[in-house]
Amino acid sequence: MSDNSDxxxxxxxxxxxxxxxxxxxxxxxxxLMERVDKPIILPESRRNKEAKVRAPTDFxxxxxxxxxxxxxxxxxxxxxxxxxxxxxxxxxxxxDKMEKDKSEYEQRIDAARLAxxxxxxxxxxxxxxxxxxxxxxxxxxxxxxxxxxxxxxxKEEGDEKQ
Numbered sequence: 395m396s397d398n399s400d401x402x403x404x405x406x407x408x409x410x411x412x413x414x415x416x417x418x419x420x421x422x423x424x425x426l427m428e429r430v431d432k433p434i435i436l437p438e439s440r441r442n443k444e445a446k447v448r449a450p451t452d453f454x455x456x457x458x459x460x461x462x463x464x465x466x467x468x469x470x471x472x473x474x475x476x477x478x479x480x481x482x483x484x485x486x487x488x489x490d491k492m493e494k495d496k497s498e499y500e501q502r503i504d505a506a507r508l509a510x511x512x513x514x515x516x517x518x519x520x521x522x523x524x525x526x527x528x529x530x531x532x533x534x535x536x537x538x539x540x541x542x543x544x545x546x547x548x549k550e551e552g553d554e555k556q
Contacts, residue, residue, distance in 0.1 A: 450482070
């Protein structure tokens with residue numbers, strides 16, 4: 395009975411045996427749904443993070459003197475500095491390429507939008523010509539029908555201008 399009194403406020407403390415991936419996913423979802431008010435933090439993916447480009451250091455700490463030869467440990471220092479510099483240059487190149495690709499994409503989108511607007515304007519002109527010809531060449535019945543269509547076109551023109 396003492397075990398029951400310890401768990402009264404917490405709910406059942408039954409151990410669940412997880413047999414497959416579905417049970418694991420269900421357990422995780424249930425655990426998240428217990429506290430709906432708690433915010434869920436989703437980590438950023440590595441692809442979305444931009445590489446940080448650091449400026450080259452102004453002060454070089456490991457300066458080799460003018461002595462005859464370098465010690466055995468100096469090669470590793472040199473190799474590390476060289477690796478950092480190449481990583482910095484690569485990150486700068488990647489950033490430049492991304493900016494260039496983005497600007498090219500925006501230019502293509504603008505060009506496509508402009509071409510589409512020109513095409514739409516050309517079709518609009520054809521529709522207007524067709525409506526004008528229809529009004530002049532047809533009899534009274536055609537005038538009544540085309541008159542309602544032309545009024546609609548005029549309303550559309552006014553809406554487009556605004």
